[in-house]
Amino acid sequence: MTLPLSLAVTLPPEAYLWFKTLHIVGVVVWFAGLFYLVRLFIYHREAAELEPPLRQAFEQQYGLMERRLANIITTPGMVVAVAMAVGLLLVEPLWLKQAWMHAKLAVVAALLAYHWFCYRLMGQLQRGVCNWSGRQLRALNELPTLMLVLVVMLVVFKNQFPTGAATWFLVALVVFMAASIQFYARWRRLRVERLAQQESGGAAA
Numbered sequence: 033m034t035l036p037l038s039l040a041v042t043l044p045p046e047a048y049l050w051f052k053t054l055h056i057v058g059v060v061v062w063f064a065g066l067f068y069l070v071r072l073f074i075y076h077r078e079a080a081e082l083e084p085p086l087r088q089a090f091e092q093q094y095g096l097m098e099r100r101l102a103n104i105i106t107t108p109g110m111v112v113a114v115a116m117a118v119g120l121l122l123v124e125p126l127w128l129k130q131a132w133m134h135a136k137l138a139v140v141a142a143l144l145a146y147h148w149f150c151y152r153l154m155g156q157l158q159r160g161v162c163n164w165s166g167r168q169l170r171a172l173n174e175l176p177t178l179m180l181v182l183v184v185m186l187v188v189f190k191n192q193f194p195t196g197a198a199t200w201f202l203v204a205l206v207v208f209m210a211a212s213i214q215f216y217a218r219w220r221r222l223r224v225e226r227l228a229q230q231e232s233g234g235a236a237a
């Protein structure tokens with residue numbers, strides 16, 4: 033491992049492993065926050081279909097949960113993951129010369145843009161001006177899954193990134209999961225509509 037002189041003097045030899053440990057912890061927290069945040073957006077958006085007093089209460093509650101999740105969990109997770117990644121690169125700057133790291137940094141840039149976009153959506157939801165439907169938000173929530181799979185494959189395989197059947201199987205699995213979530217939501221919506229129709233038919237009779 034090539035330590036720059038200044039760091040070699042001040043950092044203990046196991047610093048790299050500590051940075052990596054905290055980097056992984058930060059990444060886990062960041063992703064947990066991102067996944068749950070957009071799920072809350074879906075519930076928040078769908079609360080618009082409720083009757084006025086309930087709607088207001090639910091929207092207020094989801095708004096509060098979103099702000100707390102974003103500011104207390106998701107963003108701190110991102111800061112820890114990125115700060116520890118900088119530590120890793122300071123200890124091992126040679127990673128910056130490798131192609132897998134360039135690809136990883138490109139995906140991370142997209143992930144940071146996604147993080148910023150979630151904040152934008154959260155602001156729109158709080159102001160009641162969000163145009164995204166629950167269905168579109170569900171689709172959006174699949175993006176970080178793809179980025180997660182890609183980044184983990186890049187750090188594990190590095191420059192030997194696999195392009196064979198196993199990779200395609202994994203991509204197919206993510207697409208299948210995304211499609212299943214959409215179908216399940218649609219099936220549930222239709223079921224609720226059918227039950228409501230049956231109830232209103234029963235009441236009329």
Ligand code: HEM
Nearest residue numbers: 056059113114117118120121127140179180183184187188
């Ligand atoms: C801010 C940008 C990032 C940089 C510069 C960065 C850099 C690094 C570096 C240098 C390592 C050590 C590699 C090794 O020792 O083999 C590492 C490990 C790791 N990174 Fe990142 N990382 C970043 C963001 C992320 C993100 C967003 C994720 C998750 C989606 C992630 C997941 C991981 C994992 C799981 C490891 C452990 C890999 C292993 O030990 O084999 N990183 N990262």
